[in-house]
Amino acid sequence: MKTLCNCPRWLKITGLVVLLLTVVLGIVGYNRFMRDYGATVFDNPDDRFKYGSMGAENDAGIPYWIFYVLPRVFPDKLPKPGVGYASFGVVWEEGQELPVGFSKRRIGFDRVANTCASCHVSSYRTQADETPTLVVAGPNHTLDLEAFFRFLVDCAKDPRFNADTLMAEIELASKLDFIDRMAYRYLIIPITKKRLTEREGQFQWLYRHDFPEWGRGRDDAMNLTKYFMIRWPMDDSFGPTDMPSVWNLKKYQPEKGHRMNFAGDSHDPYSVVIDSALGLMGAEPKDKDDFLGHIDWLVDYLKNKPAPKYPFPIDAARAAHGKSVFDANCAACHASARTGTIVPLAEIGTDRGRINTWGKQAAIEANKVVSDMGIQRKGLVEAPLTGYVAQFLDGIWLRAPYLHNGSVPSLADMLAPPAQRPQVFWRGYDVYDQTKVGFVVQGPEAERAGTPLDTRLRGNGNGGHSFGTSLPAGDKTDLLEYLKTL
Known part of the structure; x- marks a missing residue:
């Protein structure tokens, strides 16, 4: 043999x-x-929050060069053609390769993914020709997240999303080597098109004409959880929610009965950060230990990130009197044992759309999904929602527009009787209004930069929270001056 x-x-x-x-x-x-070539290491913790990878590039990442050329190939699908990703209201620092809230990581090839910072870095200006000041952990009131989601799917469904068209644009921007050119042409572009197109099912409710637009600075928080985490079929609920601030999270103490999220549907900061991160990833973490290590860092960072100080002059005498007005009219909910706990809907009287999007069974199923990943946290509250959380007011000056759905443009408008609050205004312009304590929401520049919010439409109601609305005008002015100090 x-x-x-x-x-x-x-x-x-x-x-x-x-x-x-x-x-x-x-x-x-x-x-x-x-x-996996590893995540970029940042010495500055603020930079890590803004640009650091959480591992979402594995399953939710978009190949870098496809991400780069999409606005060039599909300008007709941008909310405001001609300004690229800036048309979505992303916060962008001068000299940075990507907007705030986008990470870049090489896993075989460079990929781009979202981070928590895309929704949680604020910007403001004192006048239109000024460079925006960024505030880490603040609500991104300029971001049109719904338009961004739809943009990705709409591009993928377009016949122009093909290797010939995209490669022609990519080659204008970069000289890829032979292997990368072949990979993009025959594998990366077709696979990306398939995966983005498959997301359409999860985004069905974003295309419903009977639902108002989220507009800038809002999302539909618990429906995102239902359709992305537990993969429920689309129902008829709609609960637009303002982007929240996430600074100073140590103020939330579950042992005192504090709840998190606007409707109190989560127990503690650790659970909220984990669930938000899993939503960005769209799948179970590839490296659970690495993921949980990043969560631990995020929770510690956000617990100890202080609220920003009001950056403009404050009338100390008015603020001193305003504190007495606050103590008499506002402190019972916003500076007491009740702060951070749920106020019944019948008492606060605000729009109930957000409450209708979630419930006990959804919480049970969402907690099971996370538990099945081998991740332990207190999780979502397995009980019906009954109202909204009495908010802590640290950094309240930068959290406009107000109420859980962002339907009241300024603190001055919050102190007006509901019938006198603006019915229609423009969200997403970042020039600050020091008199009304909020952002400029009317006029040509606000209309050019922002999106309209009509409070008469579903989920957008601006009624309720009538506390302090009958105060004398002078007391209101002094109260506003005090609120700037918080």
Whole structure:
């Protein structure tokens, strides 16, 4: 019987060549498609929050060069053509490669994903020609998240989303090597198109014409959880929610009965951060230990991130009198044992749309999804929602517009009787109104930069919270001056 050693020489050489080619192709394939080169390390914790990877690039990441050229190929699908990703109201620092809230990580090839900072970094200006000041952990009131979601899906569904069109644009911006060109043309672009198109099912309710637009600075928080985490079929609920601030999270103390999220549907900061991060990832973490390590860092960072001080002059005498007005009219909910706990809907009287989007069974199923991943946290409250949380007011000056659905543009408007509050205004302009304590919401510049919010539409009601609305005008002015100090 012949052994391998008795094989013809040509066959041995051929086998050796095949083996070497297999090894080389395996190494190249691993390095170009699968190898995780690790996240960028940031010395500055604010930069880590703004741009640091949480691992979402694995399943939710978009190939960098596709992300780069989409606005160039599909300007007609942008909310405001001609200004690229800036048309979505992303916060963008001068000199940075990506907007705040976007991370870049090489896993075989460069990929881009969202981070918590996309919704939780604020900006403001004192006048239109000024560079915006950024405030980390504040609500991003300029971001049109709904438009961004739809943009990705709409691009993928368009016939122009093909290798010839995208590669022509990519090659204008970068000289990819042969392997990357072949990979993008025959694998990366077709796979990305397929995955983005598959997201359409999760985004169905974003295309419903009977639902108002979220507009800038809002999302539909618990429906996002239902459709992304527990994959429920679309129902008829609609609960637009303002982007919250996430600074100074140590103020929430579950042992005192505090609840988190506007409707009190989560127990503690750790649970909220985990659930938000899982929503960004869209799948179970590839490396659970690495993921939980990042969560631990985030929770510690946000617990100890202080609320920003009001950056403009404050009338100290008015503020001193305003404190007495606050103590008499506002402190019972916003500076007491009741702060951070749920106020019944019948008492506060605000729009109930947010409450209708969630319930006990949804919480049970969401908690099971996370538990099945082997991740332990207190999780979502397995009980019906009955009202809204009495908010802590630290940094309240930067949290406009107000109420859980962002339907009241300024603190001055909050002190007006509900019938006198603006019915229609423009959200997303970042020039600050020091008199009304909020952002400018009317006029040509606000209309150009923002999106309209009509409080007569579903989920947008601006009624309720009538506390302090009958105060004398002078007391209201002094109260506003005091609120600036918080």
